[in-house]
Amino acid sequence: MKSVIISIGDEVLIGQVVNTNAAWLGKELVAMGFPAGRIVTIPDNEKEILKEFRSAYKNYDIIAVTGGLGPTHDDITVKTVAKFFKSKYVLNEKVLKHVKNIFARRKIQMPAANIGQALVPDIAKVLENKTGTAPGLLIDKAGKVFCVMPGVPYEMKYISRTGFFPYLQKKFSSKKRNVIKQQTLHTIGIGESMLAEKLGDINKIVRKGNGYEVKLAFLPSNYEVRLRVTVSAVSEFIADKLLKETTGLIKTKAGNFIYSDSESSIEKTVGSLLKKKKLTISCAESCTGGLLTSKLTDISGSSGYVMDAIVGYANEAKQRLLGVKKETLKKYGAVSELTAIEMAEGIRKRSKTDIGLSTTGIAGPTGARPGKPVGLVWIGYSDKKISFAKKYIFTKDRLRNKDIMAKMALEVVRRQLTIDNYQ
Amino acid sequence: MKSVIISIGDEVLIGQVVNTNAAWLGKELVAMGFPAGRIVTIPDNEKEILKEFRSAYKNYDIIAVTGGLGPTHDDITVKTVAKFFKSKYVLNEKVLKHVKNIFARRKIQMPAANIGQALVPDIAKVLENKTGTAPGLLIDKAGKVFCVMPGVPYEMKYISRTGFFPYLQKKFSSKKRNVIKQQTLHTIGIGESMLAEKLGDINKIVRKGNGYEVKLAFLPSNYEVRLRVTVSAVSEFIADKLLKETTGLIKTKAGNFIYSDSESSIEKTVGSLLKKKKLTISCAESCTGGLLTSKLTDISGSSGYVMDAIVGYANEAKQRLLGVKKETLKKYGAVSELTAIEMAEGIRKRSKTDIGLSTTGIAGPTGARPGKPVGLVWIGYSDKKISFAKKYIFTKDRLRNKDIMAKMALEVVRRQLTIDNYQ
Numbered sequence: 001m002k003s004v005i006i007s008i009g010d011e012v013l014i015g016q017v018v019n020t021n022a023a024w025l026g027k028e029l030v031a032m033g034f035p036a037g038r039i040v041t042i043p044d045n046e047k048e049i050l051k052e053f054r055s056a057y058k059n060y061d062i063i064a065v066t067g068g069l070g071p072t073h074d075d076i077t078v079k080t081v082a083k084f085f086k087s088k089y090v091l092n093e094k095v096l097k098h099v100k101n102i103f104a105r106r107k108i109q110m111p112a113a114n115i116g117q118a119l120v121p122d123i124a125k126v127l128e129n130k131t132g133t134a135p136g137l138l139i140d141k142a143g144k145v146f147c148v149m150p151g152v153p154y155e156m157k158y159i160s161r162t163g164f165f166p167y168l169q170k171k172f173s174s175k176k177r178n179v180i181k182q183q184t185l186h187t188i189g190i191g192e193s194m195l196a197e198k199l200g201d202i203n204k205i206v207r208k209g210n211g212y213e214v215k216l217a218f219l220p221s222n223y224e225v226r227l228r229v230t231v232s233a234v235s236e237f238i239a240d241k242l243l244k245e246t247t248g249l250i251k252t253k254a255g256n257f258i259y260s261d262s263e264s265s266i267e268k269t270v271g272s273l274l275k276k277k278k279l280t281i282s283c284a285e286s287c288t289g290g291l292l293t294s295k296l297t298d299i300s301g302s303s304g305y306v307m308d309a310i311v312g313y314a315n316e317a318k319q320r321l322l323g324v325k326k327e328t329l330k331k332y333g334a335v336s337e338l339t340a341i342e343m344a345e346g347i348r349k350r351s352k353t354d355i356g357l358s359t360t361g362i363a364g365p366t367g368a369r370p371g372k373p374v375g376l377v378w379i380g381y382s383d384k385k386i387s388f389a390k391k392y393i394f395t396k397d398r399l400r401n402k403d404i405m406a407k408m409a410l411e412v413v414r415r416q417l418t419i420d421n422y423q
Numbered sequence: 424m425k426s427v428i429i430s431i432g433d434e435v436l437i438g439q440v441v442n443t444n445a446a447w448l449g450k451e452l453v454a455m456g457f458p459a460g461r462i463v464t465i466p467d468n469e470k471e472i473l474k475e476f477r478s479a480y481k482n483y484d485i486i487a488v489t490g491g492l493g494p495t496h497d498d499i500t501v502k503t504v505a506k507f508f509k510s511k512y513v514l515n516e517k518v519l520k521h522v523k524n525i526f527a528r529r530k531i532q533m534p535a536a537n538i539g540q541a542l543v544p545d546i547a548k549v550l551e552n553k554t555g556t557a558p559g560l561l562i563d564k565a566g567k568v569f570c571v572m573p574g575v576p577y578e579m580k581y582i583s584r585t586g587f588f589p590y591l592q593k594k595f596s597s598k599k600r601n602v603i604k605q606q607t608l609h610t611i612g613i614g615e616s617m618l619a620e621k622l623g624d625i626n627k628i629v630r631k632g633n634g635y636e637v638k639l640a641f642l643p644s645n646y647e648v649r650l651r652v653t654v655s656a657v658s659e660f661i662a663d664k665l666l667k668e669t670t671g672l673i674k675t676k677a678g679n680f681i682y683s684d685s686e687s688s689i690e691k692t693v694g695s696l697l698k699k700k701k702l703t704i705s706c707a708e709s710c711t712g713g714l715l716t717s718k719l720t721d722i723s724g725s726s727g728y729v730m731d732a733i734v735g736y737a738n739e740a741k742q743r744l745l746g747v748k749k750e751t752l753k754k755y756g757a758v759s760e761l762t763a764i765e766m767a768e769g770i771r772k773r774s775k776t777d778i779g780l781s782t783t784g785i786a787g788p789t790g791a792r793p794g795k796p797v798g799l800v801w802i803g804y805s806d807k808k809i810s811f812a813k814k815y816i817f818t819k820d821r822l823r824n825k826d827i828m829a830k831m832a833l834e835v836v837r838r839q840l841t842i843d844n845y846q
Binding site: 024193 | 433434435436437438439440441442443445446447448449450451453458459460461462463464465466471493494495496497528529530531533534535536537553554575577640706708711712713714715716717718719720721723724725726729730731732733734735736737740744774786787788789821822825
């Protein structure tokens with residue numbers, strides 16, 4: 001059972017609207033076992049629409065169409081559906097009443113243009129839309145399901161959930177189809193290719209057999225890599241088993257680097273760890289300029305473990321607010337191992353928290369010095385037992401640097417709290 | 424000149440990634456006069472990719488392809504391009520050197536898999552990618568331009584701006600087409616409908632005539648509204664004139680609320696103002712949790728005007744680090760006008776800066792108290808002459824609140840420094 005998603009509308013083609021509808025439908029369809037083989041966006045143009053409908057009908061079992069159902073002159077999708085199915089185009093009294101009611105409730109006179117929204121191809125089953133004027137239309141012909149919905153995201157979702165998806169599940173429930181399961185493992189601060197090396201023989205992970213398939217995708221972005229495992233199998237039981245086996249194998253190979261297997265962010269993972277271990281944290285930030293603390297406080301409930309933070313951009317502030325020694329700054333500079341350690345210790349002691357975390361580096365694009373390139377960061381960690389700093393070199397881009405430096409600082413805390421002998 | 428955008432990647436089909444690349448490319452291509460006639464997303468599958476390439480080559484002049492250029496087994500785009508053009512697949516020394524340099528700079532040994540990224544079809548012109556390992560590939564054949572770029576958004580944008588777009592503009596510069604010009608005016612903290620009222624008669628802005636058209640779009644997002652003016656005209660001269668006229672008219676109507684007409688962020692606008700006026704700033708943050716200072720320090724050169732900042736989540740920290748009076752906290756609470764003012768004054772005096780800026784509020788989703796709903800924020804401002812606080816109520820969502828509260832604090836500074844008698 002393969003599906004195709006067709007989005008109709010000039011506003012998507014010119015980039016005025018980001019096509020979140022397709023992403024949502026893609027996710028839902030794959031979860032039901034009807035993965036989309038293709039997503040297409042085309043203009044509000046009869047010829048293009050007809051061409052796409054023909055191709056979709058030939059190649060796919062389920063055709064999900066969104067957009068072009070509004071009341072204005074440029075909305076031609078329904079008319080074109082009637083033409084494609086060579087169906088009569090009739091006034092549907094139930095839809096007309098629904099549209100009229102919407103205007104009556106808002107105490108607004110219905111514009112004539114809205115009557116057009118009650119005209120539907122008579123071959124179609126009308127799917128109710130309680131969230132707007134345009135109904136969904138479903139046509140089941142030659143074993144294929146064709147569904148047209150409005151482009152407004154919440155209307156499309158409403159019709160999908162109440163009409164389109166239940167229809168699909170009922171119709172295809174007896175057909176034997178593969179169950180698809182996915183899980184994504186998140187890593188940070190380890191390169192894509194190095195991660196691949198750690199995983200070892202890829203054919204022990206990616207494999208195909210009678211009635212099942214296991215796929216692995218590497219999804220990198222700014223020093224984070226997500227590993228997405230997709231399993232397709234004849235039964236839920238086998239799919240679950242394969243998924244658990246595969247993610248288990250990956251974890252034995254690269255477990256220390258995986259901070260989440262449940263789509264949690266690094267700040268959420270660290271927050272949960274601190275909460276569980278009843279630890280508090282404070283931050284002394286230089287190059288991350290507040291972003292590290294901002295990430296920590298993105299989590300609701302973080303006021304329970306995040307105490308205060310100090311952004312000490314200037315050397316003077318590093319001395320006055322954090323107690324970094326003048327000699328340290330003079331001898332090693334602000335971007336150095338010892339400064340990072342003194343910052344972390346300073347904030348920990350002054351804020352009376354269990355952990356002190358610091359960043360000092362060169363976010364860029366300017367500020368590089370001999371031996372200290374843009375992208376260099378020292379991340380300092382301090383608790384009652386140990387203080388240390390780690391060095392990383394990232395990119396030449398200021399915003400990317402701030403983001404990954406802040407995330408890497410959180411990852412340093414995570415590793416320290418979870419890996420034996422990380423230091 | 425019609426273009427087509429092809430996105431390659433299973434992650435897009437299953438909805439794990441929203442296709443923002445296509446929206447961005449669609450917007451840029453239409454602005455250059457090469458509107459996309461179609462956007463297609465297909466899987467990492469050779470047969471599907473070849474089929475789409477064939478169809479694209481037949482129907483469009485410009486083919487923009489993104490995705491599938493990574494170093495791992497599931498990245499097959501480049502190989503498939505070589506097959507499609509029946510081109511030899513050769514090692515490009517320049518690309519190899521670039522990839523090696525990236526690893527050398529980070530002092531990491533290059534994994535063998537990355538060598539594969541230097542293999543390119545010999546028919547292709549290599550477009551440099553300073554932001555990552557995979558280069559862009561451009562093939563100009565039979566009057567058509569075919570360009571392949573990585574799917575990572577900032578890499579795709581970098582290659583588009585520095586290689587792909589300049590090539591298109593040069594190649595197609597002689598063709599006659601309408602000139603399209605756009606400018607976007609940014610506002611913050613003023614509602615869409617109130618802004619529309621301020622603009623007055625919309626028909627004086629939106630207009631159409633012989634060979635020209637002026638359009639206006641309201642683009643709202645989380646208490647910011649962007650006004651995008653699009654002008655289409657037969658010549659560059661007329662387009663520029665109309666654009667200047669129209670944005671000028673909007674500025675006379677709503678100028679005080681427009682913080683940027685050049686895609687500058689509010690933090691950039693405020694940073695430039697501080698620099699120009701030779702003023703320094705320090706922040707005392709509670710509900711924004713570091714985000715306000717992080718935004719200020721997003722701007723390169725901000726170390727010249729941002730002194731230190733303190734995130735005082737706990738009442739104790741507000742007293743110890745900022746000098747907020749115990750009685751103030753007791754009588755009015757941490758989220759109050761007086762606390763905001765004392766925080767702003769406290770950080771200004773302790774940091775010896777010209778301006779002190781503070782936020783205290785309830786980011787949510789929990790923490791509401793009678794008379795103090797989630798979304799409430801007091802923004803405090805203090806300089807040598809005046810101290811005051813402003814109250815706003817935003818959303819129920821923590822992350823949206825943090826973002827708009829931080830931006831609104833910057834907007835308070837902007838208005839104070841630019842509007843006569845703002846206080």
